[in-house]
Amino acid sequence: DAKTTQPPSMDCAEGRAANLPCNHSTISGNEYVYWYRQIHSQGPQYIIHGLKNNETNEMASLIITEDRKSSTLILPHATLRDTAVYYCIVRPPYNQGGKLIFGQGTELSVKP
Amino acid sequence: DAGVTQSPTHLIKTRGQQVTLRCSPKSGHDTVSWYQQALGQGPQFIFQYYEEEERQRGNFPDRFSGHQFPNYSSELNVNALLLGDSALYLCASSSGPGTQYFGPGTRLLVL
Numbered sequence: 453d454a455k456t457t458q459p460p461s462m463d464c465a466e467g468r469a470a471n472l473p474c475n476h477s478t479i480s481g482n483e484y485v486y487w488y489r490q491i492h493s494q495g496p497q498y499i500i501h502g503l504k505n506n507e508t509n510e511m512a513s514l515i516i517t518e519d520r521k522s523s524t525l526i527l528p529h530a531t532l533r534d535t536a537v538y539y540c541i542v543r544p545p546y547n548q549g550g551k552l553i554f555g556q557g558t559e560l561s562v563k564p
Numbered sequence: 565d566a567g568v569t570q571s572p573t574h575l576i577k578t579r580g581q582q583v584t585l586r587c588s589p590k591s592g593h594d595t596v597s598w599y600q601q602a603l604g605q606g607p608q609f610i611f612q613y614y615e616e617e618e619r620q621r622g623n624f625p626d627r628f629s630g631h632q633f634p635n636y637s638s639e640l641n642v643n644a645l646l647l648g649d650s651a652l653y654l655c656a657s658s659s660g661p662g663t664q665y666f667g668p669g670t671r672l673l674v675l
Contacts, residue, residue, distance in 0.1 A: 486663075488666075493652070493669075493671075494668060494669070495568075495654050495656075495666035495667050495668045495669050496607065496654070496656075496666045497666070498663055498664070498665055498666075501663065539606060545661070546660065546661030550612075550620075550661050551597065551609040551612060551620055551622070552597075552599075552607070552609065552656075552664060553609065554599075554606030554607045554608070555606055556605070556606055557606055
């Protein structure tokens with residue numbers, strides 16, 4: 453079973469920041485938080501991941517709370533092409549399998 | 565640099581038949597994982613291959629089997645197809661324990 457809880461859907465205005473929350477209250481100390489997104493009928497696209505510290509790349513920023521029980525994915529300037537299902541995943545370390553366990557994700561709709 | 569590629573893109577089979585799906589990993593990757601995604605659901609882990617061995621397996625019956633070749637490419641085989649096997653089958657590759665990158669998927673329809 454997925455170890456994360458996400459809202460089923462969110463709306464965001466084009467050009468505004470999209471903030472997608474994720475709860476992972478049972479995360480272990482050596483488990484990473486990964487974010488993927490899936491645009492309709494395509495393969496999931498990797499966005500970003502982190503362990504403890506906040507992370508930023510060309511696509512997004514990841515903010516992880518100090519207790520690591522929740523995180524937020526931030527798309528700083530959402531465009532219509534960011535409309536997708538966003539999955540927050542707690543990934544066990546490789547020596548425990550390392551497989552990705554997907555939940556239902558958050559369906560983000562970016563509106564003009 | 566080509567990413568993960570999968571073939572075929574679409575496939576239609578009838579109940580009881582067998583199917584083989586193929587995956588070529590991203591250049592430099594040696595690990596391949598397979599996932600099944602039913603309509604409206606998140607992907608579900610089937611199994612993972614590394615060094616031509618099945619390294620980890622999800623909760624799927626023995627009808628689902630796989631293989632990894634010396635060039636790291638992989639096949640997913642499903643025997644005795646059921647209507648419930650209709651899904652998008654996704655392949656993901658990684659360099660060992662690194663980030664998994666997904667291919668576009670193969671959409672299988674079982675009639």
